[in-house]
Amino acid sequence: MTDPGRPPRDSGGRSGERGSVPRSILPGALAVHADASGEDGRVGGPVRRTARDWAVDALAFAWAVGIWAVLVSRLDTYDYLPDWLVALDAPLGAVACIALWWRRRFPLLLALIMVPVGALTNSGSGAGIVIILNLALRVPWQRSLPVLCAMIAAVAPYVLIYSVPYEGGWAAAVFVLAYFLVFFAWGSALRARRLLVLKLREDADRERTEHARRLAESRRAERTAIAREMHDVLAHRISLLSVHAGALAYRTRKSEAGSGAQLSGAEIAESAQVIRDNAHQALNELRDVLYVLRTDTDSGEPAPPQPDMADLLGLVDEARAAGxxxxxxxxxxxxxxxxxxxxxxxxxxxxxxxxxxxxxxxxxxxxxxxxxxxxxxxxxxxxxxxxxxxGVAESEIPGxxxxxxxxxxxxxxxxxxxxxxxxxxxxxxxxxxxxxxxxxx
Missing domain, CATH: 3.30.565.10 (Histidine kinase-like ATPase, C-terminal domain)
Structure with missing residues (x-):
């Protein structure tokens, strides 16, 4: 399993890259190529932030603080709100903005905290946008959708009591509903895209692994076929060489010991010729095997003739000639x-x-x-x-x-x-x- 806090190495052995894309410009969940849903159900689980993540977090925080500052400057215009609600608005909004720095690690918890906060503050609207989008991005819809419904339910009393009568009628209510749904849908789309990318990467990794396995099996099969052909071609011919050379050595030792007839020059020449012919035949057969192994079968070039049953009699004659x-x-x-x-x-x-x-x-x-x-x-x-x-025959030819x-x-x-x-x-x-x-x- 990939360590979620450590970037993996790609096929070239370089850390922090996936293919030709630098790790720094990828989201952390994609940079580590983690599982499509982490241990807690979030995309990629807890990961170390990349440079891109830090930039996005800084922009989200700046956005939320900017909205907070604008809305706090207008609090004195909300004369229809109770004083206690106006007093809570600015600090609760500030807390929501600061909490954004933990949105990646605790998306569900942060969204649950935002349920009562969102019902009591306007200045936290900018932070709320980020929190809703982050919830849909990092939490499966089975758990994020009920939280969204809780947010809408929590803010409904404020909308019905203050927004509809004082802030634009039912258009304000529609705007608030769209505020929740649009950014939740945006986060869900980002999540679907991120899961798709992770799935495609997993499929690619699986295909690379399968390709490597098939390649290893193919190479192993090729080595087995080469070894089989080499053995079939050379073992027979080399064994004939060994028999003829052994017979010549045996008769020579007997002749030198005086216990056998002395070999004539013609007999020595005949034995040497047999050994030479078999050696040449072994080289020719080996060359034919190598030619078949090296020749592209689709090239149209004729392959050297392969032995068939018509050659069995010649094979038997060679064995008989060897004794x-x-x-x-x-x-x-x-x-x-x-x-x-x-x-x-x-x-x-x-x-x-x-x-x-x-x-x-x-x-x-x-x-x-x-x-x-x-x-x-x-x-x-x-x-x-x-x-x-x-008894047990000790072979002079290794096998x-x-x-x-x-x-x-x-x-x-x-x-x-x-x-x-x-x-x-x-x-x-x-x-x-x-x-x-x-x-x-």
């Missing part, structure tokens, strides 16, 4: 209606992640890959399974489970479900993807 035993089978009838591109890309990533995990956590185990349509034109099932190694987390997010975004776990010594990664795009996607 994995892969049993691959696909049963998807796509002659009449090929699966949508997003489904094919997700299926490719599921197989890619499954092969990578098997290579990392179950090296040497045979891998079974199956892609088939469980229900024609309804869903495609992708399964990658491999026997678990005996934190981020691949399965990202894959789970990818499959859910595509409207599918992903399951993984081990049963009877076999680890299975299974994804079920809808043939057609889910509603709303």
């Amino acid at each position: 994995q035993t892969v049993d691959y089978g696909a049963e998807v009838d796509s002659a009449s209606e090929p699966p949508r591109p997003q489904l094919q890309r997700t299926a490719y990533r599921v197989v890619q992640e499954g092969l990578t995990n098997a290579r990392k956590h179950a090296p040497g185990s045979p891998v079974k890959v199956r892609v088939y349509a469980g229900s024609p034109r309804e869903e495609v099932t992708v399964e990658v399974s491999n026997p678990l190694p005996a 934190a489970g981020a691949g399965l987390t990202g894959l789970h997010e990818r499959v859910e975004l595509d409207g599918g479900t992903l399951r993984h776990g081990s049963v009877d010594g076999t680890f299975t990664l299974s994804a079920r993807l809808p043939w057609h795009s889910p509603p709303g996607r």
Whole structure:
């Protein structure tokens, strides 16, 4: 909650300003951007006065004192008034003028005090104008309207006994009634406008907060998508590099120890070429991902081709070339209606992640890959399974489970479900993807 006695800081970190408007020229209730009704029901509650407030208070006091001085100078002309009423008029009017300095802090109390004072004095008319306007401005109408009625009722005897017979007839009565109603309506209009400004500011602050929240969520989603794409592209390729480099290092150590055949130059060159090709492929795939992330989708520029189910055989061949035993089978009838591109890309990533995990956590185990349509034109099932190694296998390739987390997010975004776990010594990664795009996607 905003401290009503302290000006807030705007988005630029500057105190005492709201946007480009200096705090000094705003009303105190708007300057602090307080709640639309304070704890005691007044607009903004008790606040520290701004330079504008001090100027307005000084002008209101000068106005009230000026009216008081003019009317006091004419008291001797009111020969139809009782002497006690004439004697009370000037001091009561002066008290009303001085009380204006507390009108912001105690608007309701000041108006209640003005009920008997207004019934006994003419010289307090200038102060009464300010007090009535201030009442309507700072107190809700449910409480200010009864006080206004009390003021009118209290002054009615004076009007009927003295004003109508001696001060202009019923026109004087109409003037007194208008005196109360006009300034009360003016204060009510100012209050409505001030509440509207506060409401608009609250809405703007709420919208800024919501925008910041949406922006943070968007950035978080973008970071997640980038991390997922990077992992899917690089984890598979880097794991292949690790396998080939590990095999080359293992055979080299064996050859140097004399327990294995010495590597020929051709074999070393072939292994180095495989490592180099995979490194180049990793760079190319990374470049494609970065291109997609950096390219404006509305620019009309063609995006680089994304992997699909037709590339699964090449993916399996790469795994086999790295030494994995892969049993691959696909049963998807796509002659009449090929699966949508997003489904094919997700299926490719599921197989890619499954092969990578098997290579990392179950090296040497045979891998079974199956892609088939469980229900024609309804869903495609992708399964990658491999026997678990005996005991606890220590992976030489570091991993934190981020691949399965990202894959789970990818499959859910595509409207599918992903399951993984081990049963009877076999680890299975299974994804079920809808043939057609889910509603709303």
